[in-house]
Amino acid sequence: YLLELVGPRVRLDHDYCIFMRQGAPNGNLHGGSSPQIGSGDHWYVCHNGVIRNGLTVVTFNLTAAGPGAGGFGCIPGSHKSNFVNDLPVDVRRHERPAHYVRQVEAEAGDVIIFTEALMHGTMAWTADTERRSLLYKYSPGHSSWSRHYYDMDDYTDLTDQQRRFLAPPFIGEREDTVQVGS
Known part of the structure; x- marks a missing residue:
């Protein structure tokens, strides 16, 4: 999915x-x-049938988030909107319920993939169990949200592909992250 959503680099x-x-x-x-x-870096475009996103999140849910449990919430389809500034402040702060803000239910082991162009946030956690999620945030090869990059010296025995995934942002002569046939 990452290659289709974020691009080959x-x-x-x-x-x-x-x-x-x-x-x-x-x-x-x-x-x-x-x-x-x-x-x-929060953008979504679709041109001639090709979708591309800026910062994109892959969330691994280690615990379930059933109906009304809280956790990840969003405004479905908002990544296609150009009117995010019109969102009422009380809705943005979860002070007033709005029918268009939805909790995304998930089972333990489910993965939720979304673009940071989507209006999203965390709903108050009401479940008896602890919420546990791992978030991995991906960018096109030329951009960065974080000012901190992975230090390759901290990781041993990486494959070439793993090194390309962890490389700092740059454009010139950047290889495709996933090499076909390698």
């Missing part, structure tokens, strides 16, 4: 984990495809 930009216990508060809705609000 995709790179791993950064990663982190989320742990939430019952009663953990929400996180505001954020993201959106408007560079005017300071998120220049």
Whole structure:
């Protein structure tokens, strides 16, 4: 999916984990495809049947998030909107429920892939079990969200492909991350 969504020179930009216990508060809705609000890498385009995204998230859910449990929430389809600044502040802060903000239910082991151009955030965690998620954020080979890059000296025995995934951003002479036939 990454090659289709981000492009052939995709790179791993950064990663982190989320742990939430019952009663953990929400996180505001954020993201959106408007560079005017300071998120220049949050974009989605579709041209001649080819989809490309800026910063793209692959979330591995280590625990289930059933109906009403909280966790990942979003406004479906908002990555295609050019009007993210029109979102009411009370909805953005989860102070007022809105029918268009949805919790994404997931079983343990499910993967949720989304673009940072999607309006998304964290809904308050209400489940009895702890929320545990691993987030890997990918960028096109020429861009970076994080100012910190992976230090290749910290990783031993990487394959050439793994090195291409972890390489810092650049454009000139960058190889495709996944080499066909190698």
